[in-house]
Amino acid sequence: MKRGKGMKFVGDSRVPAEKNKFIPKDYSEYPGRTEPFWPNFLLKEWLVGAVFLVGFLCLTIAHPAPLEKMADPTDASYLPLPDWYFLFLYQLLKYKFASGPFFVLGAIVIPGLAFGALFLAPFLDRGKERRPHKRPITVSLMLLSIIAVFWLTYEAAAHVDWEEKAANNKPEWPDSGPSVEIDKESEGYAVYENNCLSCHGGNLEGQAGPTLIGIDYSADEIKDIAQNGIGNMPAGQFQGSDEELQQLADFIVSVNEQASSEE
Incomplete structure (x- = not known):
């Protein structure tokens, strides 16, 4: 075999003499299927967030949060309730296994395990499948959490007469008393x-x-x-x-x- 231009030496015939570096295809080669993160995708996210924020602010102006009367420690008939997003925990503490001597179990252990399971769900189920029936652990934890939160919230809210509570707890602003002109030069x-x-x-x-x-x-x-x-x-x-x-x-x-x- 003559030596000359174009001759290459390899140690194994299964190894290619020239190894091309892998370069991923540009997003422009997939029209309609992908887009650059900056600025296209991020700009859309900002626009959606801005629309949601403006809508939420308009809602708070049109329907402001209801106020209750000033706290009265002598009113034994007052029923304190947490905000709606904590009603499920409020209901949980009514059950025997989560109240009284088991208060720590209901206030710390059970919520800690529930939120910890949701936090660890992506690490427990690391499959590449996106179909729900192919990801049983993650889907089961999420469905169980949603059902528990909705049911406990419903149970807590169903036993409260909200109209009567609002009527009995209307804000009563303290009487400022008569206006008195103070002679500050005296x-x-x-x-x-x-x-x-x-x-x-x-x-x-x-x-x-x-x-x-x-x-x-x-x-x-x-x-x-x-x-x-x-x-x-x-x-x-x-x-x-x-x-x-x-x-x-x-x-x-x-x-x-x-x-x-x-x-």
């Missing part, structure tokens, strides 16, 4: 500002402490409270002279007299 307000404003607010409306509008105390009683405290108010809060203490008492009394005259 000497009494200056004393109030130095001693009481941080707890009772700039307009005596109350903040950390209760409101001072609508109280029925005389000037002497107010002076005693300012020095010796009352209820949760400790003694020694007032720092000033006797004259300033009298100015403070007269100022609070005058504000309440004005409030009484406007009721």
Whole structure:
């Protein structure tokens, strides 16, 4: 055999002399079947997300979430309920095997196993088949979860008279009381500002402490409270002279007299 141009040497006849590098076909070779991720596919995803977000915001404006009345710890007839997406867990805790001494089982163990199974489903069933009957583990876990959530939610909601609950729990805004014009240029307000404003607010409306509008105390009683405290108010809060203490008492009394005259 002559040596010359074009002669190639191989060690095994089954190994090709020239090995072409595999290059996947461009998406343009599959018209109508695929598209580039950026920007075509991602732009579609963003558009769908934007439409959904705008629709959801319009829905919240047209039908705002219902409010209930202010919490009242003395109302023993009030029935607290979680939001709709937690009703299935609320119902689960009603059963004997998930409540009482088995509360940990119902509140942590069972939900943990259920959500853990859904999380591990792709790792437990790694088959390439996409048809449901070819993926029994994943499909079974998903169907069981959907049935359980829908059934428990239905059971929790079916025993509640929602119209009566809404009627009994309408928001009741607190009465703001009579509007009182505070003379912030008076000497009494200056004393109030130095001693009481941080707890009772700039307009005596109350903040950390209760409101001072609508109280029925005389000037002497107010002076005693300012020095010796009352209820949760400790003694020694007032720092000033006797004259300033009298100015403070007269100022609070005058504000309440004005409030009484406007009721």
